[in-house]
Amino acid sequence: xxxxxxxxxxxxxxxxxxxxxxxxxxxxxxxxxxxxxxxxxxxxxxxxxxxxxxxxxxxxxxxxxxxxxxxxxxxxxxxxxxxxxxxxxxxxxxxxxxxxxxxxxxxxxxxxxxxxxxxxxxxxxxxxxxxxxxxxxxxxxxxxxxxxxxxxxxxxxxxxxxxxxxxxxxxxxxxxxxxxxxxxxxxxxxxxxxxxxxxxxxxxxxxxxxxxxxxxxxxxxxxxxxxxxxxxxxxxxxxxxxxxxxxxxxxxxxxxxxxxxxxxxxxxxxxxxxxxxxxxxxxxxxxxxxxxxxxxxxxxxxxxxxxxxxxxxxxxxxxxxxxxxxxxxxxxxxxxxxxxxxxxxxxxxxxxxxxxx
Amino acid sequence: xxxxxxxxxxxxxxxxxxxxxxxxxxxxxxxxxxxxxxxxxxxxxxxxxxxxxxxxxxxxxxxxxxxxxxxxxxxxxxxxxxxxxxxxxxxxxxxxxxxxxxxxxxxxxxxxxxxxxxxxxxxxxxxxxxxxxxxxxxxxxxxxxxxxxxxxxxxxxxxxxxxxxxxxxxxxxxxxxxxxxxxxxxxxxxxxxxxxxxxxxxxxxxxxxxxxxxxxxxxxxxxxxxxxxxxxxxxxxxxxxxxxxxxxxxxxxxxxxxxxxxxxxxxxxxxxxxxxxxxxxxxxxxxxxxxxxxxxxxxxxxxxxxxxxxxxxxxxxxxxxxxxxxxxxxxxxxxxxxxxxxxxxxxxxxxxxxxxx
Numbered sequence: 001x002x003x004x005x006x007x008x009x010x011x012x013x014x015x016x017x018x019x020x021x022x023x024x025x026x027x028x029x030x031x032x033x034x035x036x037x038x039x040x041x042x043x044x045x046x047x048x049x050x051x052x053x054x055x056x057x058x059x060x061x062x063x064x065x066x067x068x069x070x071x072x073x074x075x076x077x078x079x080x081x082x083x084x085x086x087x088x089x090x091x092x093x094x095x096x097x098x099x100x101x102x103x104x105x106x107x108x109x110x111x112x113x114x115x116x117x118x119x120x121x122x123x124x125x126x127x128x129x130x131x132x133x134x135x136x137x138x139x140x141x142x143x144x145x146x147x148x149x150x151x152x153x154x155x156x157x158x159x160x161x162x163x164x165x166x167x168x169x170x171x172x173x174x175x176x177x178x179x180x181x182x183x184x185x186x187x188x189x190x191x192x193x194x195x196x197x198x199x200x201x202x203x204x205x206x207x208x209x210x211x212x213x214x215x216x217x218x219x220x221x222x223x224x225x226x227x228x229x230x231x232x233x234x235x236x237x238x239x240x241x242x243x244x245x246x247x248x249x250x251x252x253x254x255x256x257x258x259x260x261x262x263x264x265x266x267x268x269x270x271x272x273x274x275x276x277x278x279x280x281x282x283x284x285x286x287x288x289x290x291x292x293x294x295x296x297x298x299x300x301x302x303x304x305x306x307x308x309x310x311x312x313x314x315x316x317x318x319x320x321x322x323x324x325x326x327x328x329x330x331x332x333x334x335x336x337x338x339x340x341x342x343x344x345x346x347x348x349x350x351x352x353x354x355x356x357x
Numbered sequence: 358x359x360x361x362x363x364x365x366x367x368x369x370x371x372x373x374x375x376x377x378x379x380x381x382x383x384x385x386x387x388x389x390x391x392x393x394x395x396x397x398x399x400x401x402x403x404x405x406x407x408x409x410x411x412x413x414x415x416x417x418x419x420x421x422x423x424x425x426x427x428x429x430x431x432x433x434x435x436x437x438x439x440x441x442x443x444x445x446x447x448x449x450x451x452x453x454x455x456x457x458x459x460x461x462x463x464x465x466x467x468x469x470x471x472x473x474x475x476x477x478x479x480x481x482x483x484x485x486x487x488x489x490x491x492x493x494x495x496x497x498x499x500x501x502x503x504x505x506x507x508x509x510x511x512x513x514x515x516x517x518x519x520x521x522x523x524x525x526x527x528x529x530x531x532x533x534x535x536x537x538x539x540x541x542x543x544x545x546x547x548x549x550x551x552x553x554x555x556x557x558x559x560x561x562x563x564x565x566x567x568x569x570x571x572x573x574x575x576x577x578x579x580x581x582x583x584x585x586x587x588x589x590x591x592x593x594x595x596x597x598x599x600x601x602x603x604x605x606x607x608x609x610x611x612x613x614x615x616x617x618x619x620x621x622x623x624x625x626x627x628x629x630x631x632x633x634x635x636x637x638x639x640x641x642x643x644x645x646x647x648x649x650x651x652x653x654x655x656x657x658x659x660x661x662x663x664x665x666x667x668x669x670x671x672x673x674x675x676x677x678x679x680x681x682x683x684x685x686x687x688x689x690x691x692x693x694x695x696x697x698x699x700x701x702x703x704x705x706x707x708x709x710x711x712x713x714x
Binding site: 240266287 | 498601624
């Protein structure tokens with residue numbers, strides 16, 4: 001994470017109460033950057049906690065970027081991920097208004113805002129910059145430098161995409177800090193990058209360089225931390241996204257893995273491929289690590305939001321029985337118990353394999 | 358493969374007798390395109406077979422592109438892969454001469470020749486085109502369309518990079534054709550693409566799209582074939598390149614795997630990571646396939662070029678004993694025996710897993 005705190009106005013036209021605004025919700029809940037206003041004409045006049053009462057922080061909701069300027073933002077964050085990742089035409093005016101007012105515009109859309117001539121002109125007029133967080137910087141090939149990192153590295157791995165790997169890494173980072181451990185979250189996807197203010201979207205890196213990109217951000221984070229939680233991506237039997245998963249498993253070179261799963265999910269996102277069982281997942285992830293740099297799964301983090309509390313507790317008990325590992329829902333029940341249960345396993349570094357010959 | 362045959366002049370300044378010219382050697386040995394001259398001032402006056410007596414085809418070696426024009430080339434192929442993938446300044450004049458003479462220039466360098474303003478001007482003057490084979494076309498995300506392909510798909514997988522996965526796929530394609538099977542080679546790296554005249558360099562695709570790219574080229578090849586041999590990449594425990602390997606394992610959705618290995622190699626290219634044993638390799642590759650679309654390793658292809666014949670035969674016998682599978686060196690002993698031994702396993706399609714629920 002960088003040290004410079006942004007003051008965000010977050011643009012979510014019409015969607016602030018929808019899961020399409022999950023980037024906005026994640027940034028408000030977790031970012032060290034401050035959210036000073038939300039721009040959403042459909043909810044203007046309310047406050048953030050009127051819509052999302054579970055959040056700790058609050059801010060006004062206003063109708064336009066012009067209205068948000070009164071609160072002194074440094075940056076406008078595009079807080080909605082529309083299907084397809086393109087930018088709706090209706091939002092262009094607000095982005096231009098922000099750039100002309102000198103605000104940094106931060107976007108995780110697939111569509112690169114910095115390449116848009118109209119936005120470029122507005123940015124020049126306002127002396128503003130555009131940060132397309134999904135566009136990776138140039139990175140070198142994987143070199144093995146990460147094997148020399150002294151911090152212990154923990155990677156969240158999943159049964160599938162979008163089960164909560166980022167949230168678990170964030171919550172465990174917070175728990176570690178509460179326990180007095182110098183801890184860093186390493187972002188590997190666009191929402192995580194907006195929250196952390198740094199990171200690389202591994203899925204946008206040329207595949208030859210994907211594990212090199214993961215290595216780079218872990219090495220950078222290790223300068224300021226003794227314990228690092230890396231946001232995992234995808235799932236190891238996801239036919240479309242497992243290559244990104246494996247780039248992280250080898251590139252981040254973790255010392256320990258935390259398995260993240262959402263009970264009741266039966267197939268990987270977008271396909272009929274059945275999810276692997278806990279045992280299959282553990283065997284597969286640990287088996288791959290065993291050939292390069294050994295790492296064990298040391299705990300299970302379940303996302304039980306779709307279950308009532310009794311069902312959630314039953315699912316956790318089943319996970320503990322099937323894996324012999326500590327298991328918890330770090331959002332529902334807090335992350336300290338799971339962190340404490342896994343902490344002994346976070347104390348040791350593992351070594352990359354060296355040829356004996 | 359396309360139907361239009363090129364007539365290549367191949368540029369290998371000073372290196373035609375060196376392994377750095379492996380792209381040139383591969384194209385002369387395997388491409389359906391014809392090589393009508395090699396441009397290499399250090400070897401000019403000789404013929405290709407004076408330098409590489411094991412090749413079947415022959416061509417004159419000349420001192421310059423100007424001299425090569427007498428033989429009527431359609432294209433100039435950059436036949437050397439310099440360390441780092443950049444273009445030596447000394448070669449620029451020859452490339453400009455080719456473009457001004459109207460020759461297509463074909464390059465597998467990391468450096469994109471089409472982006473070079475001087476080359477672009479020369480191409481306009483000559484009415485010529487530049488094909489940077491490493492630059493991938495836009496590809497969609499993996500969709501599962503490959504699961505509907507009727508052709509049987511065979512993927513070569515390896516213990517490491519550069520053990521011979523492309524050569525094995527090419528030789529098995531030839532063997533299948535000799536046996537009367539409609540067979541296609543699918544190229545996934547730059548030399549393979551030059552040989553086949555089509556394909557995508559998977560290592561240059563954005564990682565989110567890498568398995569989609571593999572799916573695309575398999576679906577395309579399946580239109581004209583009953584049996585497809587896909588060139589594998591990397592190795593499953595290579596810390597830098599395994600993500601590309603896995604993108605092919607899931608994206609090509611093979612029905613069967615052929616394991617390629619070079620005996621005496623002990624660590625993966627560039628690292629001290631020990632190679633996996635035959636059994637570990639088979640368990641890992643088959644284990645990953647089992648979670649998505651089952652595929653078995655059905656034979657072992659060894660690259661025994663570093664061994665004398667007795668040692669080669671001993672290595673093959675050991676591979677047969679350790680794996681219980683047919684094993685051969687398809688270059689040293691021909692590919693028909695291994696093809697015939699594996700052919701029954703190539704007769705069946707496997708099915709992608711479907712959720713039972």
